[in-house]
Amino acid sequence: MAWDLRRGGLPGEADTAVKRPGTAQRPAGTPKLVGVVWGLLILNTLGSAGAKTIVPLPRSLIQLVTMGALGAAFALALALNLRLRIRPSAFVLLLTLLLVPSVISSLGLEVGFGALFRCSRLALFVGTLWLLTRWWDGSFTFVRTHIRVYFVVLGSVAAGLVVSPGTAMPEYYGGRLVGALWPLTPPQIGQYAAVIIGLTVLLAIGRLIDRTSATVVMVPSLVLLAMTHTRTATLGLLIGLVLAIGSLVLTSAAARRFFSWAVLCAVVAAAVFASALQAWFLRGQSKENFSNLTGRAKVWDALLAAPRTSAEQLFGMGLGDKSFGGLPIDNSWLAVYNEQGLIGVALVAAVILVLGGVALLRPPSVPRACAIFLISYVAISSYTEAGLGDASPYLLHLALAASLLAAPAAATPPLTTDVPRRRVPRWAQERR
Template identity: 45%
Template sequence: MTTITTRLGSQLTTRLSHRPTRRVVAPEVRRRRRVQMAWALLVLNVMTFFPGAPHILPIPGSLGKLIAQGALIGALVMALSVNRPVRIRPSVFVFLVMLLAAEGLLASVRAEFLFGALFRAGRLCGFALVLWLLTPWWPRRDLLLLRTHLMVLWAIVASVVLGLLVAPGLAMTENRLAGVLWPIPPTQVGHYTAVAAGLSVVLWMSGHLRRGIAFTSVAVCIPVLLLTHTRTALLALVVGLLIAGLSLFTGRSRVRKAFAIGIVVFSVGALTLSSVVTTWLARGQDAQELGALTGRKLVWDAILAQPRTTFETLFGFGLSNKSFNGLPIDSNWLGTYYDVGLVGIAITIMLVLFVLIAAWFRPQGPHRAIALFLVAYCVVASFTESGLSEASSYLLDLTLAASLVYNTSTREGPR
């Protein structure tokens, strides 16, 4: 009897040992994934769905807008699920964003289109609330939010490339590359590709990204950027990389080599490809169109000539879709002045200056270099693009920079 029992026990043990074991995911890994999902949903929220833009997927306009706007609610739920009990870190940056949202609410009460203005102001409040809930993960050494943002940008660029391969005629409408799987205008495609390429280069220069991955990212993003014919994004990328590289120049030999190679390539290109570069920059426009900044100057002059009361001068006309008389404003500073007045401009300037000064006084290293790149990019782009005073990809970029220069004695986030 003892022998039979022993044999049955050994057989049972053998069967159990051969059963597939269930993979156990550590709590820290689950938290990281939820934080990454919350940030990815924030990016989706700022990818406005344009029903009139060409796209190949049969997504109704109302459904596309619902997906984009509902992503903010999903991000809020995800942030609350990972941040239990609710803990936040004090942040001057997020406080300024909340102040800007409150000022937008005040201005929107008297807006002509009340519902739309209040909705945009409430969206900015929810956006800032999610940012505040994610502050415990700002000071991590593994650059969790930055790496998540870069992976999301790579996914967006991949969708644009896939759309170009599937429907090249539709993607190259008006000879400028746009996203057609999810409708993304050429200017936004240029922004995403420029930031992805810039972050890849700065991370490689800092030693936080392997050369092969950085090279692949640049080799894909730069041609896509050139196909969008977005001059602002290209200029902002060059200025941002120059400032970030100079911040690492004395401490990294690969940065000095990269600068030397860049100077040689620029010199050769200036001598041999000057006509091609000039044609690309002109984008088929004559001198008069270039002088009027592709029609932007007419809109800007009209905004400055708009009659307004003292209240409207200080607090604006309420949050809009960044258009004036049906035409895009295409300037962060004029758009901010129109929406939230001089007070809103002051708050936006404080946002930029706070991150810039905090980055300037940080020790030399990748956090400082990446933050300087993002701030420089946003400042250059702000002259012909809008977004620093609303829930947008530019405000997300500036938030990333603020997270990198967050001043705390403990560099690790929650476990």
């Protein structure tokens, strides 16, 4: 895939930009192994439970692979950053504070020893992010890795669809696309597709990727997204792109053109394919089933009505599998409330507010637009998807946004070549 990404700004900017006095250029580059660390973090968050695969994979084997990926990511990040050089990050600091209610609630072992295991996993995940902050400088290093790794994951989904269409679109999921080679659910596939589509669109608007590469990424991803029938991912993609492109409209002619064409195409599609779009959106569900969010509202009501002690309200019940009464919670805020209490909810809300506030304070740019897209997508998805309180793809999306919003690391000013003139004594001057 041919990428036209250049460190320091848009293409051509490095030759024409005027250097500010007293500043130096950025470091020569980020080690390639940093991208490997990021890819291992993505592998760790793919999950161990999902659809039935062509070749049955034991859950213990999947957990061994995912947890092994996290351990390898931490070890490799530590090897790359042996001097433990980290950058201040309010985002990672808040995630570190989130460990406090997680550990306190998990020590009660009300949800079993698995809670302490999940706490150690979250601690290792946060520790790896701390080690990676050394290379968070607002560049697109992690964005490229994010797109490429998730595109490979989607490639495995497409391969499974070709090899065994029946397994990839099973009846127990209503004919929606799942992972036939690796157990991925429709919401997971829709999430990955929506995120890389949005990031690729923004890179294309900023002319940081050529049209061929953008087409190669976007077209198959759009097809897979449509086959998953994932409404949350679709709405998150559309609303996130509107907010992100809106932040560039005043400063980018390409953003204005794309926005105008997108609105025109949306109007035409709504007029011509209204019935088909409505059928796709409803997925054959009744209005009653759609109104209670496919049964989610019943689980939410039961969770909120359950009796709790004061300690459980503050610190939660301990890290679990994001379920209540054997049913998935499918809401990040209620899942955090159930597992990490009101303190956890406050910390997760602070994460979203801090990142959003920093994004609003940054001047218009493509990195800022990508961060706005990621933050808004995660905020929208949090209503019907869980994961903000534990190591998950959603925290990785927010970590990517934090890396894009980080200011470039200050470099040591170059040494001056001016040598002070030595004063010649008066007796030497007279001898001359």
